[in-house]
Amino acid sequence: MRRRVVRVAVVSVLVALVLFALPLGAALRAYLFADERNELEREALAAAVRVGPDFASGDRVELPPAPPGVRIGVYDMSLRRQAGAGPRKAGSAARRAARGSVFAAHTTADGALVTAVPVSRNEQVVGIVRASTDTGGLWWHVAEGWLALVATALVALGAAILAARRQARALTKPLESLSRQCRAVAGGDLSARASPSAIAEIDQVARTHNDMVSSISRLLERERNFAANASHQLRTPLTGLQLALEAALTNPHADLRAALEEASDSSRRLQTTVDEVLALAHSRRPDSLTGVAELGTVLDALEHRWHGLLALGDRRLTVQSESSARARHVPRVCGQILDALLDNARVHGQGTVEVRVREVGGAAAIDVADEGHISTGTTVLFARGQSGGAGTGIGLALARELAESAGCRLNLARADPSMFTLLCPPE
Known part of the structure; x- marks a missing residue:
């Protein structure tokens, strides 16, 4: 019975951990990627402010220094890079930003996270600022978060196993004692009685057992007394x-x-x-x-x-x-x-x-x-x-x-x- 109680408890905890950890892991990944996109968007916006009004006529653009691992480039309306770092031809994120349909466009391609924001003058889009970063470091942070979740789950599982084993001992100890008393009665010791425990259901079985043994004892005593009397x-x-x-x-x-x-x-x-x-x-x-x-x-x-x-x-x-x-x-x-x-x-x-x-x-x-x-x-x-x-x-x-x-x-x-x-x- 102890193994069964522990097995049921472990399976229940595992199911709870899986149902809890999987959504939490997905939410952690989404949060970290969203936070990185927001950071890239801030960097792209900061760079867009530095683009002058004469950009379309070939004026030189001086971009602010980018954080480590971040590449910032300025592209014209034909999606060709005019300044900064990045591919010579911008991709789908810059294309959507050039249409002016979104304030900031985000994509993930070739292991990089990309954000593009439009550069507007007189309510017209004159260029695009593209910011990108490799997702390798980001995935490393995601893995660290997932490892922390796994470690927490293992600690919770270990605590659940210890609690289940303790509870199993608390449940089986009075049952084992009741079994010993039953064997004693079967061996002829009618004075054997089951002791009370802290579990109401087991106590009810113990009281029923004691009442049964008492009835048998009284019956046998009456029979013995009849012969003696x-x-x-x-x-x-x-x-x-x-x-x-x-x-x-x-x-x-x-x-x-x-x-x-x-x-x-x-x-x-x-x-x-x-x-x-x-x-x-x-x-x-x-x-x-x-x-x-x-x-x-x-x-x-x-x-x-x-x-x-x-x-x-x-x-x-x-x-x-x-x-x-x-x-x-x-x-x-x-x-x-x-x-x-x-x-x-x-x-x-x-x-x-x-x-x-x-x-x-x-x-x-x-x-x-x-x-x-x-x-x-x-x-x-x-x-x-x-x-x-x-x-x-x-x-x-x-x-x-x-x-x-x-x-x-x-x-x-x-x-x-x-x-x-x-x-x-x-x-």
Whole structure:
């Protein structure tokens, strides 16, 4: 592209120089020749003044000294030289002057510039003064002027080439940078972004490229998060399903129908989990998770799922709620959020896990507390991939994402002993 920009600029300058220099060169030649003719005319007029009234009767003519290179002669009406220098027989310029049709006649013949003026007495032409000079020196001055024009054109062309190369670098540098960023993205570096430049059109392409890469990054991040979220959230219902089936298999007196019903409930729970996590992965609106459920039903299911899992670690679960709060409707995804909080308490917390429901200004506040201690800052605590122990660093980040998608708020209410609060807005 640099060569093309320079080539276009050079061709444009050359065309401009040709269109400018040719008329200027012709005008320079015409000016120099016209100036020389005027000078010859002045010399001829000065000599004509010296021609006396008795010239026609043979009176001697004394001409003024001529400038170097100029020949001045006086001719009679038969165009024969009577005095001065010049050819013995005058040419066409003197013939026209003899007719008195012009004040001064000019011709160029045999490499000489000729001017002839009539000599008049009593309103009659009695002779002709002819002045001539060689055009060799004049052409030398014309050549000097043309050389000056060529030198000026070459300087202008050189300046244009330098400016074109500089402009070409300014145009191609951001494009080369954009090309490098595109190659980086093609190589898998989705953090590569094109830098702004001083060229609006290239900046527009760079912004479009950056928006495209950002969209691809968000899409890939949602896909990766979906896999991580699904594996994290499916772990608890799969564990419960496995425990129920193992209990039914190991107990010969177990009620198989009850075990199957529990397995069916767990499978439905798995399906709901997948749907909600998938909705979160593809959500672009805060209210994308719009399903609702009765809070009492959510708490009962939560206690049923987690009582046995916490008991395996010799830990106790208590669920407390006001009777009026149990009848409230909350986003159905609150069950997923509470699962993530209880799983976090099981992995990182200590002692009894308490779930309490209270009303705060018409909203339902669900507290999940245990006897553990949190020393991590809030920013890091809810960051994806950050874990204070052996966990995956997904649970709390997923819980907050689910809460925001459902229009709720999840915060760390207390660090020692730890307590998280999920605030669900009024219906």
